[in-house]
Amino acid sequence: MKRRAFLALAGAAAVSTACGTASGSGSGTKTLRYQGSAGAVTLPELAADLGYLGDVTLDWVGNTISGPQDIQSAATGQTDFGGAFNGAVVKLAAAGAPIKAVVGYYGSDDRAYNGFYVQENSPIRSAADLAGKKIGMNTLGAHSEAMLDIYLQRAGVDPKKTEPLVVPPVNTEQSLRQSQIDVAVLGGILRDKALQTGGIRKLFTDFELLGPFTAGTYVFTDRFIKQNPDTVRTFVTGVGKAIEWSRSTPTAQVVDRMTRIVAKRKRNEDGSALKFWKSWGVAEKGGRVSEHELSMWVDWLAGRGELANKKVDISSLYTNEFNGVGP
Structure with a gap:
């Protein structure tokens, strides 16, 4: 897509x-x-x-x-x-x-937010590291891609250098753990379930970006x-x-x-x-x-x-x- x-x-x-x-x-x-x-x-x-x-x-x-x-x-x-x-x-x-x-x-508030997560051992630590990387989200041209663009633009990174991909929310965590994507957008109950399992870490959240x-x-x-x-x-x-x-x-x-x-x-x-x-x-x-x-x-x-x-x-x-x- x-x-x-x-x-x-x-x-x-x-x-x-x-x-x-x-x-x-x-x-x-x-x-x-x-x-x-x-x-x-x-x-x-x-x-x-x-x-x-x-x-x-x-x-x-x-x-x-x-x-x-x-x-x-x-x-x-x-x-x-x-x-x-x-x-x-x-x-x-x-x-x-x-x-x-x-x-x-x-x-988004301090309890309900969408976060961009990577595997615990991922080399991705900042916006600059996202060039050429695959970011899985539920749809394109909407909330998650907007947050990604804002995050990248604030760091002076061209959003066009990344590869946003559509991944059904119920499959996003698994896709990340299987290295099919480099970054997973997770929110709400799916985010907390993934965090409880462990092995992933936060890159940034929309709440951190915009309050x-x-x-x-x-x-x-x-x-x-x-x-x-x-x-x-x-x-x-x-x-x-x-x-x-x-x-x-x-x-x-x-x-x-x-x-x-x-x-x-x-x-x-x-x-x-x-x-x-x-x-x-x-x-x-x-x-x-x-x-x-x-x-x-x-x-x-x-x-x-x-x-x-x-x-x-x-x-x-x-x-x-x-x-x-x-x-």
């Missing part, structure tokens, strides 16, 4: 939405189609289990390992909402997809929001409440709740890594979206030539109108 492959996906989504396929599931729907994550619990799934979605139900259509793919599915009407790294949201919108960010769902920040948001199409404002309000507020419930509830209880969710949905998956969950990493109360969380990626995208000189109106890309959890 090429370094800028997602740009083609974004263009395809823009064409598809222009043809009127990004519609959601109809006027006044109370059912939201979505993609989940194997062995993990998403915030909407937690919100539903806590009863925060009221009469709105979730319809799982499969799993995804890629934020850009997830929001493309929402933009083209294959699902009703999707979540991705905010840079990917900006890029898809710049390509013409009529989407709007409504609530944050993941980020605490909300990194990704859930989006709906403008059309879906217009047709289903009450459903969107219930969803956004429910997710916001789930974020705050997770903050105020002992971690062990949150983990226990999510473990039970995985067990009862019977998707033939391994939820054992959930015990390593610590935080969603969302910076703002209730996942409210700030303009800075989107605008900070415009320069990065422009520097990569991925905005095609298009001006992006950040204020039109997000709304907190539907979030009933106060700032």
